[in-house]
Structures are given as C-alpha cells and as structure tokens.
Amino acid sequence: MACCPCWEGVFGTGDAKLELKNRKVPVSALILGCAPIGCGWAGDVPESTAESTVLQALSLGIRYVDTAPWYGAGLSEQRLGKALATAQSTTKEQVAVSTKVGRYMVTKVEAASHGTRVDSGYDFNTENYHNNVPVWDYRKEGTEESLRQSRQRLQRNFIDCLRVHDAEDPERWEEACSPDGAIAVLVSLREKGEIGQVSLGFNSVPYLMKTIQKYPNGTFDNIMMARTWNLLDQSSYPLLLECQKRGIKVHLAAVFCAGLLWGQNFFMYRSEIPPELTEKVARWKELSTSYGFSLPQVALAFAFLPSCVERVAVGCASPEQVRGNVELCDVKVPLELWQKAQASGLLPQHLQISE
Numbered sequence: 001m002a003c004c005p006c007w008e009g010v011f012g013t014g015d016a017k018l019e020l021k022n023r024k025v026p027v028s029a030l031i032l033g034c035a036p037i038g039c040g041w042a043g044d045v046p047e048s049t050a051e052s053t054v055l056q057a058l059s060l061g062i063r064y065v066d067t068a069p070w071y072g073a074g075l076s077e078q079r080l081g082k083a084l085a086t087a088q089s090t091t092k093e094q095v096a097v098s099t100k101v102g103r104y105m106v107t108k109v110e111a112a113s114h115g116t117r118v119d120s121g122y123d124f125n126t127e128n129y130h131n132n133v134p135v136w137d138y139r140k141e142g143t144e145e146s147l148r149q150s151r152q153r154l155q156r157n158f159i160d161c162l163r164v165h166d167a168e169d170p171e172r173w174e175e176a177c178s179p180d181g182a183i184a185v186l187v188s189l190r191e192k193g194e195i196g197q198v199s200l201g202f203n204s205v206p207y208l209m210k211t212i213q214k215y216p217n218g219t220f221d222n223i224m225m226a227r228t229w230n231l232l233d234q235s236s237y238p239l240l241l242e243c244q245k246r247g248i249k250v251h252l253a254a255v256f257c258a259g260l261l262w263g264q265n266f267f268m269y270r271s272e273i274p275p276e277l278t279e280k281v282a283r284w285k286e287l288s289t290s291y292g293f294s295l296p297q298v299a300l301a302f303a304f305l306p307s308c309v310e311r312v313a314v315g316c317a318s319p320e321q322v323r324g325n326v327e328l329c330d331v332k333v334p335l336e337l338w339q340k341a342q343a344s345g346l347l348p349q350h351l352q353i354s355e
Contacts (some may be wrong), residue, residue, distance in 0.1 A: 018241045019307040020353045024332040025300055027061040030325065031098075033253060033315035034065055034080050038072025039126055045317050047079060054083035056319035058091050060326045066224070066251075066313050067154075068100035068165055068201070069146055070119075073132040077153035085155050097154060098224075100165035100201050101146040101182050102172070105132040138167055138176035143185045158194065162186050163201035163224055173207060177214060187219060197221035199251075203228075205236045217246050222310060226253035229306070231261060231284050231299050232277060234348065240306050249310035255303035256314075262296050283346060291337050294328075301333040305353060 037050035045053075054065070065084075067076045077099060084092055103119055111118050111133040119134040126132070137146070151157055164183055167176040176182040186198045201224040202208045212220055223243065228236035229252055243250050256262045260273065260281060281295070288298040303312050314325040335355055341347040 016241055016245070017352055018237060019244060020305040020351055021307055022301075022333065022335050022338065022353055022355050023304060025304050025312075025329045027326055027329045028063060029304070029311050030062050030329065031064045031066045031251060031311050031313035032057040032062050032322070033313040034067040034076045035071040036315045036317035036321075037079050038067075038076030039129070043317075047082075049318055050079040051083040051086065052319050053316055053322055054080060055087060056322045057316065058087055058095065060322065062322075062326070063094050064096045064098070064311060066098045068163075069103050069105060069150055069153075070100065070134060070165060072126050073130065073134050074105050074149070074153055075126050075129050075132075077150055081154040081156070096160040096196075097156065098161035098163060098197075098199065099150045099154065099159060100163040101143045101150075101186070102138055102165040102167060102176070103134045103136050104142060104146040104149055106135050107131055108133055111135070136166075136172065138164070138172055138182040139178070140180045140185055143182040147189075159196070161197040161199050161222070162189065162195045163199035165201045166203075167200075167211075168202055168204040168207045173211070177211065183211075183215070183219070199223055205239050209239050209242060212242060212246060212248060220248050222249035222251055224251040224253060224313070227257075229303065229309075230255050230257055231302055231346070232257055232280060234351070237350075240308055244306070244308045248308070250306065250308050251311045251313060252303050252309055253313040253315075255312055256296060256299050258315075261299040280346070283344070284341075287337065287341060287344070287346070291334060293331070293333060293337075296324075297328045297331055298333055298337070300325075300328045301331070302338075305338075305351075 032054065037045050037053055039045055065080060067080050069077060084095060106114060108131045114135045117135050117137060119136040164176050164186065167173045186195065189195045190198050198220055199222045200208060200211060200220060203226050205228055208223055208225055225236060229240065240250060285295045288295045300312065303309060316322045316325060335353060338347065338353045342349050
C-alpha cells in the first residue's frame with residue numbers, strides 16, 4: 001500500500017536527489033512549539049501550566065522556542081515572554097526566539113473598522129484571557145505593527161528569527177511579496193541587526209516553493225513547514241530538494257501528524273481519521289516495535305533524515321509532554337528499518353537513505 005498515491009510525480013526522475021542521512025537526534029535540535037500554550041487545539045491551558053511547560057523545556061536542554069501572534073491571538077507570545085522573564089539569566093540569554101508577522105491584534109471594538117481583514121479562521125479558546133482580534137496585514141505598516149506588538153508581549157527587542165506567516169492565498173502572497181511588503185521589511189530588519197534571520201512559516205508547499213524561487217539565494221535563512229514530511233506523507237520532497245540546492249535550512253512542524261503518530265485519535269488538528277491512515281499507522285507501529293523503538297521515536301528520526309532539516313518543532317501543552325518529546329532524542333534508528341519500510345511499501349523506493 002503506497003503512502004502517497006503520486007510518488008512518481010512527487011519524486012520525479014531527475015538526477016538531483018535529496019540527501020538523506022540516518023542520524024541521532026540531539027535535544028538541542030528541538031524547537032519548543034508554543035502554539036498549545038496559547039489555548040489552541042490543546043484546549044484551555046492554565047497560565048501556571050504554560051509557564052512550567054516552558055521552564056521544563058529549558059531545564060531539559062531545549063534552547064529554541066517558536067511562537068506567533070496568531071497563536072491564541074497574542075496569548076502564546078505573552079505567556080512565553082512571562083516564562084522567559086522568570087528563567088535564570090544565563091539560560092535566558094541562550095534561548096533563541098522565533099515569532100511571525102502577517103497579523104496584528106486589535107480590540108473587538110476596533111475590529112469593526114477592519115472589514116474583511118479580520119482573521120477569524122481559527123477558534124482559539126482565549127475569551128477568558130483577553131479581547132484581542134487578529135487582523136491580517138502583510139504591508140510595511142502592518143508588518144511593523146505586528147513586530148512592535150510581539151516585542152512587547154515577548155519582553156524582548158531582538159528577535160532571533162522572524163517568519164512571514166501563512167501568506168497562502170493570492171492576495172496575502174502578493175502583499176507579502178510586494179516591494180514594500182513583509183519580506184522586504186524583514187530583509188531590511190536583518191540588515192540593520194534588529195532580527196537575526198528571515199524565514200517563512202507556511203503549510204502550503206506550492207506557496208513555499210514559489211516564494212523561495214522568486215527571491216535570490218540568501219534571502220531566506222530558513223523556512224518552517226508543516227504536515228508534508230512525515231511517515232505518512234512525503235509530498236514536500238521537491239521543496240526540500242529546492243532548499244538543499246539553495247542552502248536554506250528547514251524547520252519542520254507536525255511531524256507526528258498533530259497527534260496521530262503519538263497514538264492519539266487526532267490527525268492534523270482534526271478528529272476524523274481516514275481508514276487507510278489508521279491501517280498505515282498500525283503497520284508503522286508494528287515495524288517500529290519489532291526493532292525495539294516506539295512509533296514517535298521513528299517518526300522523529302524520519303523527520304531528521306534530510307540533511308537540510310536543521311530543527312523540528314514539537315508542540316507541548318504540559319511539562320509531561322515536554323519530557324515525552326525529549327525522551328525521543330539521542331537514539332539512532334537502524335538503516336535496516338528504513339529499508340524494510342521501503343520494501344513493504346510504507347516508504348517510496350526513490351528515497352536514498354545513507355548512514
């Protein structure tokens with residue numbers, strides 16, 4: 001049974017191949033994904049739990065955190081900023097923070113004047129915490145306002161990595177790519193030393209591909225992508241190959257399919273799971289345990305196979321989830337496991353994995 005019905009179309013027959021190396025995953029390569037502490041798909045997370053989640057990650061060696069204004073309409077950034085403020089100064093100085101632009105917050109009263117730019121596409125459970133309403137804006141002024149608010153919530157001026165977030169429809173993409181749009185603003189901020197790196201944070205492979213192809217090499221330090229490089233879906237292979245060619249590092253998210261590969265009845269933020277995926281997960285679990293590994297360990301190891309993958313974001317809503325993710329690290333899956341996955345049709349033969 002093929003995990004992607006269009007393998008030939010995805011992987012093609014060209015000479016260029018994605019460099020895939022079987023490697024041990026260090027804790028330092030993890031990103032603490034802070035969307036859950038903004039009361040998103042994890043449900044209502046108390047503030048004390050949010051703080052202890054961040055501090056647990058720092059205590060276990062995670063030194064990179066990712067957030068966005070979109071997560072909880074500012075709540076994730078606010079909670080992350082408070083938690084980092086309580087961390088020991090030496091640890092806090094070592095932590096890299098990435099956040100995103102493309103949306104800023106207004107009050108419910110102000111939202112009426114923003115018309116179709118009011119962005120209510122995701123229902124975060126934040127009614128009890130604030131009355132913020134997200135407004136999407138990838139123009140110069142909107143980008144600058146987004147960053148100004150983020151700096152205030154995060155309680156820091158320098159942002160290590162700033163990502164253009166969700167510019168995945170024609171109007172938003174054109175605005176972000178305009179001469180004075182978000183991408184140009186971020187490049188200027190990097191030149192002035194106000195941010196460390198310029199990045200994109202999209203789910204759409206086609207929009208990521210056309211964006212990095214539009215700009216010269218060196219524009220983007222890295223990209224963050226989700227959902228399309230994991231044990232169940234490798235459709236971002238061409239994008240990873242393009243990043244490899246251009247020297248763009250990749251930060252992956254949703255490598256556990258937002259819960260399904262952790263054994264939860266949850267797939268990509270939805271509770272409806274296609275029957276064919278349930279069968280495939282069972283086959284992956286059987287293969288993993290036959291070699292003495294858990295399914296999440298194998299899922300994380302697979303995410304790190306491409307040499308261009310620098311980091312993987314793991315979303316955590318509690319200290320227990322942080323510990324669970326950290327325990328997946330520092331193991332190396334044998335090459336034979338990947339070869340058996342290919343022989344059984346769980347992975348395509350086109351993937352050339354080496355030690």
